[in-house]
Amino acid sequence: MAAELYPAKKLPPVTASAVQQYQQQNISNNNTIQGCNWQGLYPTIRERNAVMFNNELMADVHFVVGPPGGTQRVPGHKYVLAVGSSVFHAMFYGELAEGEDEIRIPDVEPPSFLAMLKYIYCDEIDLCADTVLATLYAAKKYIVPHLARACVTFLETSLSARNACVLLSQSCLFEEPDLTQRCWEVIDAQAELALRSEGFCDIDSQTLESILRRETLNAKETVVLEAALNWAEAECHRQELQPTMENKRLVLGKAVYLIRIPAMSLDDFANGVAQSGVLTLNETNDIFLWFTAARKPELPFVCNPRKGLTPQKCHRFQSCAYRSNQWRYRGRCDSIQFAVDKRVFIAGFGLYGSSCGSAEYQAKIELKRQGVTLGLAVIKYFSDGSSSTFPVFFEYPVQVEPDTFYTASVVLDGNELSYFGQEGMTEVQCGKVTFQFQCSSDSTNGTGVQGGQIPELIFYA
Numbered sequence: 001m002a003a004e005l006y007p008a009k010k011l012p013p014v015t016a017s018a019v020q021q022y023q024q025q026n027i028s029n030n031n032t033i034q035g036c037n038w039q040g041l042y043p044t045i046r047e048r049n050a051v052m053f054n055n056e057l058m059a060d061v062h063f064v065v066g067p068p069g070g071t072q073r074v075p076g077h078k079y080v081l082a083v084g085s086s087v088f089h090a091m092f093y094g095e096l097a098e099g100e101d102e103i104r105i106p107d108v109e110p111p112s113f114l115a116m117l118k119y120i121y122c123d124e125i126d127l128c129a130d131t132v133l134a135t136l137y138a139a140k141k142y143i144v145p146h147l148a149r150a151c152v153t154f155l156e157t158s159l160s161a162r163n164a165c166v167l168l169s170q171s172c173l174f175e176e177p178d179l180t181q182r183c184w185e186v187i188d189a190q191a192e193l194a195l196r197s198e199g200f201c202d203i204d205s206q207t208l209e210s211i212l213r214r215e216t217l218n219a220k221e222t223v224v225l226e227a228a229l230n231w232a233e234a235e236c237h238r239q240e241l242q243p244t245m246e247n248k249r250l251v252l253g254k255a256v257y258l259i260r261i262p263a264m265s266l267d268d269f270a271n272g273v274a275q276s277g278v279l280t281l282n283e284t285n286d287i288f289l290w291f292t293a294a295r296k297p298e299l300p301f302v303c304n305p306r307k308g309l310t311p312q313k314c315h316r317f318q319s320c321a322y323r324s325n326q327w328r329y330r331g332r333c334d335s336i337q338f339a340v341d342k343r344v345f346i347a348g349f350g351l352y353g354s355s356c357g358s359a360e361y362q363a364k365i366e367l368k369r370q371g372v373t374l375g376l377a378v379i380k381y382f383s384d385g386s387s388s389t390f391p392v393f394f395e396y397p398v399q400v401e402p403d404t405f406y407t408a409s410v411v412l413d414g415n416e417l418s419y420f421g422q423e424g425m426t427e428v429q430c431g432k433v434t435f436q437f438q439c440s441s442d443s444t445n446g447t448g449v450q451g452g453q454i455p456e457l458i459f460y461a
Contacts, residue, residue: 046123052077053121054114061092064104065113072110074117084120087142108141109134116144125150129158133170140174152179159186160399161193165200169207182343187211188309189345189397189460191219195227201234205255212258218308218397218460221264222272228252228259229278245277263305266291311347314430314457316437316449317421320387322355327420327446327453329361329412334447335440336454339405342433342461346375346400348393349408350456353383354416361414367398368407374398387419389456397460407440408454424450433461 042048052058059075066072081088091097105113112134119125125147127135136151138144155167159182168183187194194200195211203211208231211217212224232248241247249256261273269291274284286297316336349365360382367375375398381390392410400406412418426449428435435457439448447453 049080050122050124052080053118060101062102063113064102065108065110067106070110071106074110074113076117080121081117085142085144108138112138116142116147119144119147127151127154133167136170136174152176155179156182159183161186161190161396162197163199164190164194165197165203165207165211168211169203172207184214185343186345186399188214188216188218190399191217192223193396195219195223200227201231203231205235205253209255209258212255215307216309217306219306221260221306222268225259225261225273225278228255229276249278257300258302260302260304260306262287262290262299262301262303309460311458311460312430312433313350314428314433314435314459315350315389315455316424316428316435316457317451317455318423318425320352320419320421320455322387322417322419324417327355327418328416329414329418329445331411331413332445333409333411333442334445334453335407335409335443336447336449336452337405337407337438337440338457339403339436340400340433341402343402344400344433345397345460346394346406346408346457347397347460348377348391348458349410349454350389350391350458351381351410351412352387352419352421352453352455353381353390354385354414355387355419356416357385359383359385359414359416361412363392363413364411365392365394366407366409367394367400368409369404374406383416383418391456391458393458400459405438407442408457409440409442410454412453418453420452421455422451424448424452430459431461433459 038051039048042051054074056075058077060078061076061081063074063076064071065074078088078092082092083089091103092099109131111131115126115131115135116138127150132151132154136148136155139148139151155171156179159167164183164186168180168187171177171179171183208228212228217224229248232252233243235251236243236247239251241251256278261269261279264273269287273279274288279287286299287301290296290299290303346367351361351363353359353361360380362378362380364378365376366373375394375396377392377394379392381392383390424437426437428437437449443452445453
């Protein structure tokens with residue numbers, strides 16, 4: 001009946017140019033809809049709602065976003081904002097609502113505020129590395145949990161040694177324990193890379209102390225000291241102090257005692273720390289006595305070496321063998337592809353050695369993803385003639401992401417006959433990590449899933 005009483009009016013045809021005209025709203029310009037029938041261009045309520053994003057049309061509130069000197073005026077619609085955020089609901093419709101038409105938000109950057117509004121209006125998540133932390137802050141402040149989770153997921157997938165220390169600091173601030181744990185996994189396994197990253201110098205003093213206190217850091221103590229002094233220099237600049245050694249020691253404060261100087265070698269201490277000026281004369285004298293005297297003085301420093309991480313081994317063969325005139329190398333490549341179901345850090349490979357008595361090999365080991373080299377090392381190792389595997393390591397552990405195939409390769413130079421693996425497995429469970437193996441087209445010396453070289457992957461998880 002309704003259809004008969006109120007026949008539908010025929011809408012003008014929708015053209016591509018008309019749709020583009022009405023989709024010009026973006027994060028840098030306010031756009032007012034021209035015309036009175038724009039609603040007919042959009043078939044869903046989500047699309048019609050999205051037209052209002054950053055649009056002056058029917059706006060009943062405005063935000064002045066950003067710190068003084070960098071503000072942007074953003075239009076808003078109270079109903080839409082209240083539906084998307086309980087904070088906005090309380091602000092506009094709660095018992096203490098003030099009814100202000102202009103609201104200042106100095107602690108949120110305009111691009112991040114607009115990213116949050118784009119999610120509320122358009123149901124779209126648009127994140128980038130430069131603004132994701134500030135967007136997470138905005139999402140937490142205005143209690144937009146789905147956007148906050150998307151920000152955390154973005155950070156987890158982009159996590160690396162380069163940004164792990166900064167993200168650790170932020171994850172503690174935002175109370176994101178899962179992100180915090182993943183940051184620690186990266187920092188522990190790739191400690192020297194993380195400590196030498198530019199981001200390390202940007203962390204706060206509390207985060208610095210938590211890293212220096214870490215028992216499982218996989219790093220030489222000389223690298224830890226170097227990183228702490230680099231941080232101290234940056235902190236001097238932040239406090240407008242001259243970066244002298246005295247001022248570096250001043251800004252480090254008690255954190256200097258978390259550097260395990262007594263756990264260094266005597267050579268590293270005598271030729272490095274003792275001459276750097278970071279220690280007082282009394283501290284230098286006491287540590288020399290700690291190294292050399294039978295009766296050792298008490299020290300304010302932590303004296304025990306860090307435990308680091310215990311490497312795990314994924315062994316992909318069930319047995320090994322040797323035969324006359326089989327498995328020589330002479331510069332040919334042995335290679336295998338693998339994937340994991342959890343993020344791990346490949347430290348190196350376990351390799352077979354000579355089956356004809358002791359011999360020395362030169363190994364060029366490589367780890368690639370889609371043809372791009374992620375880790376490369378040239379190492380000599382000595383084989384004692386047993387069927388044991390012999391570990392060879394990259395300079396730094398290589399981060400390996402789940403559900404992607406990587407290529408492990410080795411080129412060995414050695415004339416002696418070698419052991420080789422047999423009864424290879426396509427899937428191996430190592431603790432909580434599952435490895436899958438498949439043949440690699442890079443392999444030119446016979447290694448594959450069923451048999452050959454590269455019997456072990458050495459990793460941290």
